[in-house]
Amino acid sequence: MGYNYQKLLNHQISFFNQGRWDDVYYRISLLKKLKLVIEQHEDEIIDALGKDLKKPPVEAYSTELLVVYKELNKFIRRIKSWQKPRLKLPSLINFPSVDYIHHKPWGQVLVISPWNYPFQLAINPLIAAIACGNTVVLKPSELSPNTSKIIQKIIHQCFSKEIAEVCLGDADVASQLLELKWNYIFFTGSVAVGKIVAEAAAKNLTPVTLELGGKNPCIVDTSAKLDVTAKRIAWGKFINAGQTCIAPDYILVHESIKNQLTEKIISEIRNFYGDQPKESSDLARIINKKHFQRLIKLFQNQKELRYGGKYAEDELYISPTILIDPELDDEVMQDEIFGPILPILSYTNDNELHYVLDQHNPPLSLYIFTENRYFAKKILSKYQFGGAVINDTIVHFINDRLPFGGVGTSGIGSYHGKHSFSTFTRKTSIVDRKTWLDVEVKYPPYAGKLDLLKKIKNWIT
């Protein structure tokens, strides 16, 4: 007999309905406990990320743990004031009344997360959902089993099942969970599975956030400062071995500086990982054999493999690899790469630049390297994208005052910091009418009232 997910959901519903969760101080105390328990398990978390992805400890700490601490600290400090009702000017028509917006939790939230940043992409939505007063069922990725297990252990130490539970398993478990009636679904993962999630949610008209992916272009124009450009591209591309949803997917550089930029990127790769990247402890590994096989196929028949292209299946190792001028209909230019392979394409005029950009759906991120503000502005206004950075890569993720999310096939909705608060609460409008006065004008009989309404129309509208 499998796990009874409906029973789990019923427990969460009845806990939620008891109203104990309305107490923000109780929720803050549990967030503080979560922070403490994560701190106590830091080494285990870093170790699990090492086992799953050979994630270098510095990357594990900075891109997983610090991101989680930041979200925890923010919610611990701010949730009380964020959730306060917001008074709004009442409408004259309703006089006398007190009007306000009340932020209500949705209720029961399902979170489904991926394997590439398996700790923070699972825990951060959970933190925000819990802080806002929802209950949570989290289904982390089966492809990062060590991290998923430590997540489960931590959540069990902090929360009873009525508040938060972690259900381990694969797509089958996720499908069973998606059959239930949730009040909100927060999904991070691929576009293909995002569509499955949206379809399941639509059956109950459940609102969703979908944090998906896409092909993130990285445009380099002639005015770019090439040394810093090369360094920032190489860093954003090869961190976590390119398995980052906001990694630059491919470069689109002006033909006149293509060779120079390529040489500088190669030189940065050498600076970062040495001449033998396989020996470097700073380069992560590919998550599993399936993705490894998918990735090496992307460069095996390429006409110009400029750098890298080395691999070792037993270690799931692929070296940072640079391809020059792949065809637009090559597989590497079709779907999101999600690995350490960087195609470099060039353009000579605006038409060629836009032709390449027009091949793909709106990306999660867009990068432009230029000193020419007008050039950047033109691209930013012409295209749709989740978020953009001028003269760097992936750093927009760091500022939680900025909403993080995609558009079209790269996602629906956004989160981080206060934007997560907006995601995991629903704005409800409350009009508290006073009874000491009841203006007659709105009630029938209407005789003679039309003229009055016409006279005061500019007052009341």
Ligand code: NAD
């Ligand atoms: P995935 O879609 O394969 O899996 C994500 C989650 O969905 C996992 O927990 C998995 O078990 C579950 N799942 C898989 N098949 C399912 C099905 N048929 N029904 C229901 N659930 C199912 O994604 P992934 O390979 O884990 O992650 C990589 C993708 O995620 C990339 O496309 C990347 O761009 C994207 N991503 C996006 C963000 C973001 O914030 N926008 C962050 C990280 C990763």
